[in-house]
Amino acid sequence: MDMTGAKWRKSSYSGSNGGSCVEVADNLAGVVLVRDTKDRDGATLAVSPATWQSFVNLAKTLGPTA
Template sequence: MDLIGAEWRKSSRSGSSGGQCVEVAVNLPDVVAVRDSKDPGGPVLVVGSEAWRRFLRFAR
């Protein structure tokens, strides 16, 4: 999947101490991408938009 146009944002739950940080790109068509902000060139988890919405409802 081409993630060149992904607009990444850091989770509001990520601390400022540089610990465990997650970035999410929600501007991609029909999918959401998630990555570790400390390793932006590393692996990316890509899930469908509806699956992401269900995950957020469960996590809250």
């Protein structure tokens, strides 16, 4: 998969202390990419935009965990 044009962003809930964060690129047609900020050259998860939206909706429903 060509990820050259991916524009990665971190969640606004992520702190600046380098904790457990993910980055998301949702600017490519037909796919949302997710990766670990601590291993940017490692594996990248690719899901459909509908699957990503379902995940986001569920996360909002469950709320943050401490």
